[in-house]
Amino acid sequence: MPPDSSPALQAIFEDWSPPIFLTTMVVLTAIVYIRGWLAIHKTRPEQFPPLRLVSFLLGLTTIWLAIASPMDGLADALLSAHMVEHLLLMSFVPPLLLLGYPAVPLLRGVPRILITGVAGPLLRLRVLRKVGHFLTTPLVAWILMNGFFLGWHVPAAYDFALEHEGWHDFEHICFLGSSILFWWPLIRPWPTKSRSLGWYVLPYLVGADLVNTALSAFLAFCDRPVYSYYLKEPNAFQISPLNDQVFGAVVMWVIGSMAFLIPAMVITLRMVQGDSKLRR
Numbered sequence: 061m062p063p064d065s066s067p068a069l070q071a072i073f074e075d076w077s078p079p080i081f082l083t084t085m086v087v088l089t090a091i092v093y094i095r096g097w098l099a100i101h102k103t104r105p106e107q108f109p110p111l112r113l114v115s116f117l118l119g120l121t122t123i124w125l126a127i128a129s130p131m132d133g134l135a136d137a138l139l140s141a142h143m144v145e146h147l148l149l150m151s152f153v154p155p156l157l158l159l160g161y162p163a164v165p166l167l168r169g170v171p172r173i174l175i176t177g178v179a180g181p182l183l184r185l186r187v188l189r190k191v192g193h194f195l196t197t198p199l200v201a202w203i204l205m206n207g208f209f210l211g212w213h214v215p216a217a218y219d220f221a222l223e224h225e226g227w228h229d230f231e232h233i234c235f236l237g238s239s240i241l242f243w244w245p246l247i248r249p250w251p252t253k254s255r256s257l258g259w260y261v262l263p264y265l266v267g268a269d270l271v272n273t274a275l276s277a278f279l280a281f282c283d284r285p286v287y288s289y290y291l292k293e294p295n296a297f298q299i300s301p302l303n304d305q306v307f308g309a310v311v312m313w314v315i316g317s318m319a320f321l322i323p324a325m326v327i328t329l330r331m332v333q334g335d336s337k338l339r340r
Contacts, residue, residue: 116160
């Protein structure tokens, strides 16, 4: 950032105050998970090592940093910061949460009266279980995640979300929720039935990377600012909207691609090693 950007940063920090509802929900979720993890760690220490606790809490912390910290104010001023915010919600938070195997610790952590009176009856509903199974099938999860990703980056939708705080929050919910569905078939957190990953994983991840690459390339090589919001709002950081757009596109292109391609390479290597063992 330019050297004269410090007053703008200072203004963002001065205007920032932690959102009470989101901060409270993050803290309560962390407390419930820790309580449940401590209980299940006693009986399943190998399945729930400290690393799962760290992973889940790091996921919650990343949510807070992305949309409750001063970064959210920075994202309102800079497209590049907004892209980082989206990357955190879509590529980092979901794997961290799912690697914490959250379902059972969260259920074990809430008061028993809520389990017997609310959560238990809901979880036993066959309709909800069928809907959950449908949403986490690879094809549906892929379409939802990439559909929301592209849809919310249409200029009219993008600008509308920034101009209306409630819709901006809904955009974040769409990104986070659909990305959790996307990563679910890959991680399959317990007690989801574990099954070996098929070769469909490669087009699943590479296809998502192609979508990310196409949008990033369009924003990077477009010769004009795409989102009018950044033209109407004053930019206190003295960065031209076009340069900001290019930088944001490069960040999304490089880091977003790594989030898809590194797991694809790791999973491919494991499958190749598994096939070699079976042949031997």
